[in-house]
Amino acid sequence: MELVVEVDDPATLTKAALRRIAEDTEMPADERVHAEDAVTEDTAEALAYLVDPFDLVGEVPGIELAQASWSSEEIDYDPDSPDWDLDEDDEVDGDEMVGERVGG
Numbered sequence: 001m002e003l004v005v006e007v008d009d010p011a012t013l014t015k016a017a018l019r020r021i022a023e024d025t026e027m028p029a030d031e032r033v034h035a036e037d038a039v040t041e042d043t044a045e046a047l048a049y050l051v052d053p054f055d056l057v058g059e060v061p062g063i064e065l066a067q068a069s070w071s072s073e074e075i076d077y078d079p080d081s082p083d084w085d086l087d088e089d090d091e092v093d094g095d096e097m098v099g100e101r102v103g104g
Contacts (some may be wrong), residue, residue, distance in 0.1 A: 006077070010043045017046035044072035 007013055017039040021032060039046040053068035 005047070007043055007047065010046075013043060013050070014039055014046045017049045020050060044070065047072075 018036060021027065021035050021039070024032075027035070035049065039049050048070045054065055057063060057065050
């Protein structure tokens with residue numbers, strides 16, 4: 001599975017991640033500083049801090065998530081490119097885009 005998201009407000013995403021870090025009362029101080037630096041410097045880190053792959057599929061019957069990893073890259077979305085395959089259920093509407101990127 002590959003998930004493609006468009007971040008249209010990086011500052012809001014970063015603020016949400018920083019709020020989540022501040023609310024984590026069990027996080028040691030040195031880890032907190034590292035987490036705050038990471039989400040401030042990299043939008044993908046902020047997203048990764050807010051989205052837990054195990055939570056995404058934990059309730060899906062018939063599967064068990066054994067491993068999850070994150071990678072990110074900035075890309076330009078081109079609906080005419082053969083690298084993109086949008087199904088009829090997918091949509092591109094303003095700033096919202098869902099679809100599957102074919103290849104790598």
